[in-house]
Amino acid sequence: MNPGQSISSCFRKYATFSGRASRSEFWWFFVFQIGTMVLAALIHEIAYYLVSLALLLPAVTVSARRLHDIGKSGWWMLISAVPVLGLIFIAWAAKKGDEGVNTYGPAPVPPVAQVAPGAQ
Template sequence: MNFGQAISTCFSRYATFSGRAARPEFWWFFLFQILVSIAASMLGDIVAGLVSLALLLPALAVGARRLHDIGKSGWWQLIMLTVIGLLLLIYWWVQPGSSDASD
């Protein structure tokens, strides 16, 4: 999956929390979020806030689908509220998907 396909897939499944997301889909969308957020912050605080709100739901959805791909519940994303939890999530997100993970 390339950059364009990943962005297209994430926006076509904007609020779909079921299913799976492969590593390339997740990480390409993550890169897209960073690039768009940097560009929006150069345009002003209001634009940056609107962009952040617009990208929040698809980011949570692709994160949940990525966790499903490794056999974890999407609810594990709640631990990103802590620094230790964020490090654990990053570790899980870089793991290869399992063929027996449930949705």
């Protein structure tokens, strides 16, 4: 997914906890969220709080769907509330998702078909 597709996907599924989210969807939304919050903080403190509140639910849902992609329950995102253990959540978010179908549904990105060298 490109950045625009990832961000729009998160807003379309802003309250959808079911299903799976690809790494690109999660990380592009994360970059968008941080950038938007920094810009809002530069404008005014109230703008920062409003943007943070507006992006909270989409961030939580994409995090839950990202964990679903690696076969974990969305409740595992609570581990990020513990300072050092939050690094585990980052590692899981960066991990490649399960191929094919898992307990939470089909893969968000179909596997890329590999072409044998020399074959057209």
